[in-house]
Amino acid sequence: MVKLIWKNKKDIYSKLEDLKDFPPDFFNSFESHSINSNKERKTINNSKPWMNKLFWGDNLEVLLFLLNNFDEKIDLIYIDPPFFSGTNYQIKIKESDKFYDSIAYYDHWNRDLSSYLQMLYDRIILFNKILSKTGLIFIHSDWHANHYIRLILDEIFGEKRFVNNIIWYYYNKFSAGKKNLPRAHDTILVYSKSNNYTFNQVRIPRKKPQKQLKREMVNGVLKNVKDENGHTIYRIVNDKKMDDVWKIPCMQPASKEWTGFPTQKHHKLLDRIIRLGSNEGDLIADFFCGSGTSLVVAEKLGRRWIGCDISEYSIYLTRNRILDYQNAAEKFYPYEILTNLDTNKSGIIESGFFQKEISIKRKK
Numbered sequence: 001m002v003k004l005i006w007k008n009k010k011d012i013y014s015k016l017e018d019l020k021d022f023p024p025d026f027f028n029s030f031e032s033h034s035i036n037s038n039k040e041r042k043t044i045n046n047s048k049p050w051m052n053k054l055f056w057g058d059n060l061e062v063l064l065f066l067l068n069n070f071d072e073k074i075d076l077i078y079i080d081p082p083f084f085s086g087t088n089y090q091i092k093i094k095e096s097d098k099f100y101d102s103i104a105y106y107d108h109w110n111r112d113l114s115s116y117l118q119m120l121y122d123r124i125i126l127f128n129k130i131l132s133k134t135g136l137i138f139i140h141s142d143w144h145a146n147h148y149i150r151l152i153l154d155e156i157f158g159e160k161r162f163v164n165n166i167i168w169y170y171y172n173k174f175s176a177g178k179k180n181l182p183r184a185h186d187t188i189l190v191y192s193k194s195n196n197y198t199f200n201q202v203r204i205p206r207k208k209p210q211k212q213l214k215r216e217m218v219n220g221v222l223k224n225v226k227d228e229n230g231h232t233i234y235r236i237v238n239d240k241k242m243d244d245v246w247k248i249p250c251m252q253p254a255s256k257e258w259t260g261f262p263t264q265k266h267h268k269l270l271d272r273i274i275r276l277g278s279n280e281g282d283l284i285a286d287f288f289c290g291s292g293t294s295l296v297v298a299e300k301l302g303r304r305w306i307g308c309d310i311s312e313y314s315i316y317l318t319r320n321r322i323l324d325y326q327n328a329a330e331k332f333y334p335y336e337i338l339t340n341l342d343t344n345k346s347g348i349i350e351s352g353f354f355q356k357e358i359s360i361k362r363k364k
């Protein structure tokens, strides 16, 4: 087996026994929405009522906390972590008449690839523990580090658990490169926990209807279907089986779903991922949720979810997107926001930050 090595590579497997004692009261809910409303979804099989969970904090701590109760309980994990792009993503904030600049998230790493890989490695080990036996993990990255991430996934999940290398081709992104071809795709690596995983057939619309031979399987061989006069039968198809190259635009400020959060992913991308790898009522998790795209899509598709982000701007946007959806929806799962309250977080909550009317814009 080939293994990736980096400076000071450590694994947390040996520490996991001690970490199992991670305090079960480390994260506490500081806000919850819609308990006992008639719009609430009932949990499948009348089991204990479920509340979706949005964690504000470092996902390593959240993962250790979840090991208490969610070992092999998550049906689908999607993550869109920092890509080792060498940039810190800046935003402009407007709050009443005040304007100020801030950082949405950091992706500079002082150019230290080892610390970036170690950050992902620790988390991927824990993802493997909380993913259910029939679950799938989708890891989003780009040319900066996807070649390393694939080797890490091979090491932790096993190379036999590789399912797909999805190419997200975004044709509408400006590229300034003069000495290379425009970089117009991201990679989403898909791995499973076992060889028996949820995988739904997803069909996507064709640009134009297409005339196709009608075919059927006869004794394991695909044959053209003929009518009683021996003529081949045609049919008109409006959709096609989805393959592993997905042509979906980048989010644009003109979209009504646009939040202003840098690197917000397109909801259509998440719609495909969640439909492909989960069923209604399944539990989806995104530990780098940013503006909450995956969670809003999960909610719309009737999946339960756990989200996490370290940035208050992410929590602000995700909270509002979920509330907006719930206001208009017929049915939804109630949800709570949890954190480990330190002085800084208490100050932010007490200032009423999450209830304020603010607008966030990506700073170019």
Ligand SMILES: C[S@@+](CC[C@H](N)C(=O)[O-])C[C@H]1O[C@@H](n2cnc3c(N)ncnc32)[C@H](O)[C@@H]1O
Pocket (backbone or CB within 6 Å): 057, 058, 059, 060, 080, 081, 082, 104, 105, 106, 261, 262, 263, 264, 265, 266, 287, 288, 289, 290, 291, 292, 293, 294, 308, 309, 310, 311, 314
């Ligand atoms: C690429 S963005 C996610 C964008 C998201 N998919 C969307 O559609 O808006 C990466 C996110 O990871 C978060 N993040 C980075 N390190 C983290 C950590 N250790 N724990 C939790 N969140 C983290 C950042 O704050 C940022 O919001």
